[in-house]
Amino acid sequence: MSAIEAIRKRPGMYVGDVHDGSGLLQVLWEVVANAIDEHLAGHASRVRVTIESDDSFVVEDDGRGIAPDVAIRALTELHDTNTLDGHHPHVHIGLHGVGLVVVNALSESLVIESRRGGRIHRARFARGVCVEPMHDDGASDMRGTRISFRPDPEIFSWTRVDLTRAQSRIDELGAFLERLSIELVIAERRMRPPVGIAALLRDPRGLHAPVLHRATIGDIGVELAVVLHDRPWGSVRTFVNTMETRDGGVHLVAFWSALRMFFAEASEPERFAHAVVHVSSADPAYGAPMRDELVDPRARRPVVDATLELLRSLADAHPDAVARVRELAK
Structure with missing residues (x-):
């Protein structure tokens, strides 16, 4: 059984309750944790989290841009180190630390974009399966990683995120990570957290x-x-x-x-x-x-x-x- 199949068979082992909304939030925080790792490692200063009107999510950072080969492994393989490549940011903010592979497995669709070295690379997945391999999609003068995904309604009985809890967590991160500009955008309504503990x-x-x-x-x-x-x-x-x-x-x-x-x-x-x-x-x-x-x-x-x-x-x-x-x- 592949990692993707194992995760989809028993999602509660990885993200908790998939029926009360808490597991849905955990999926989102795993992607946010990946972006904040870049900040803690000294490579990113901005993170934007968007909750779209169709209940999909977008998480963007201005870090180095994930290496294309690392991205594919991160989205398809379970790993048992703090981070896939073994580096140790000072403090990892994820609750369970289950990684992007779990997010990918439990998403109806997921697109990852890496802006790195003046080029943009993109791959697309459906329920954990790669349907559009990582490829060079042209030049880019920006840098960073962008992950957009929609939680799978076959897994989550409720796919509408608790906005109050989402905003509260963004507020907490903004308070603790004062050098990071982090914002939550809800259907184009921008909400910046207050700064400071x-x-x-x-x-x-x-x-x-x-x-x-x-x-x-x-x-x-x-x-x-x-x-x-x-x-x-x-x-x-x-x-x-x-x-x-x-x-x-x-x-x-x-x-x-x-x-x-x-x-x-x-x-x-x-x-x-x-x-x-x-x-x-x-x-x-x-x-x-x-x-x-x-x-x-x-x-x-x-x-x-x-x-x-x-x-x-x-x-x-x-x-x-x-x-x-x-x-x-x-």
Whole structure:
């Protein structure tokens, strides 16, 4: 049995539920992850994701343009490395990392275009089978890769993507990848995400403007956004490698621990803070296959140290806000 046949026989093993819309989004994110790999490797500065009116998708980047021979292998062969050619971008943003072959296998139609070396090469597939081999289609003064595809209605019982969830994920990527220009176009309606991790705060309003902090300790990167407020309800959103960890984990506990250390005499100071905690790691450890909880103990100390450093800076810049929280949390 070929890789394409195996994927089409058991699609849920590769993208999750093909009936509730989540698998459909996973297919899209696999293609977006391929484009963002080019950015993380230092070769692309723009990614555009288009959702067409016929429920097809287009993902374009201005990277190097995928090599024609690599493109065919990527679309027809399963591989077990981070990327097909074995290179390691700093952080891969895909959830499952199943690759383009799964997208191709589960698409009614797929066209890949590579603009590279002053030429444009194109190939066309139908349900994973090549119907138009990769060929030179003329000169091009542009560069990058363009993949257009339509999820197969024989596989997905619902082929209309959840626009709210799609926009939310693009917003998250735009917040974390500040040097990347990424946009979502929905039937010609352009939607650009806000820039910066503070855009992910559940409520950015507070006693001061959001305070940001970044640190790298060992091989763990930490990015934080915090705002203190005087209303007794708080929230913390946690992420690992740009993916939200909805069940929290080590980084959430570490943030809370640092907050309580800083507000040593206060009772539940977390009620008066909104925060975003983002951890970057080449090989994070999760508590479940869906990666909703970080269990990697290496993240604890970097998050504690980074949080304390942020809070000290916050206290220097906004002493009245810190004093107000101490008063409210007695």
